[in-house]
Amino acid sequence: MSIRTQVKKLLVDGLTKDEVFNELNSQIDEEKLRKSLASLPTLHQRIRNRVLHSLLVFLLSLNVLFNLVEQLGNNFTTLYDLIINLFILIAVIQYRSWIFLGGAIWFLSMFGLTSYQFNDVLSGGLTQLELITFLTLGTTILLIFILMLTIKYRVFPYTTFILYKRNELDKVIYQKNT
Structure with a gap:
């Protein structure tokens, strides 16, 4: 199963982006995980x-x-x-x-x-x-x-057309304060 599919399934199940990050961080490359989280909406965002x-x-x-x-x-x-x-x-x-x-x-x-x-x-x-x-x-x-x-x-406030916004540590931002 692809990273995007795993992340999407957990987000649709109602987990927050931080919960998904904490759950999958040890299994998946952090950069790819952050990019997937930045490019997918949470259940709350979909409903809103x-x-x-x-x-x-x-x-x-x-x-x-x-x-x-x-x-x-x-x-x-x-x-x-x-x-x-x-x-x-x-x-x-x-x-x-x-x-x-x-x-x-x-x-x-x-x-x-x-x-x-x-x-x-x-x-x-x-x-x-x-x-x-x-x-x-x-x-x-x-x-x-x-x-x-x-x-x-x-x-998707932390994505641009093809790039991702980064914090001062040069890590992809997927939500506020990450």
Whole structure:
């Protein structure tokens, strides 16, 4: 069983990060254990943020569904959007710490593209349905961006995109005062 799986199982069972660290420290390399603890939420964090997480998963699912419908309309130019959004959805469901910041950057760039397309179409005139579609899509993307950043900084404050924050002893921080 991998280190991440062992740590995740103990955290889901309700142990605190300190309890998991004390239990597994003698069996696992300390650096790897600290990284796993920093990148996984506790049961308390999952419960406290379940509404935000559920809303994020719902919005990401809608986004994937929208991309899928677009693909069925023989618009294969955005196939990479579907693949990336599906990948982000799966990683968010699994609470992968690195995806929240990376995904937020992805959706921020999508928001920029959407607003650029909106300005381009606006100059040519919009039907009421196109206007509603663009506003809904832009709002959804902006909400996804905000939710991803909120969850990242509430649940994973000691991780960056691919690095971990370290204390003065150059050890990975997995919670306050570690």
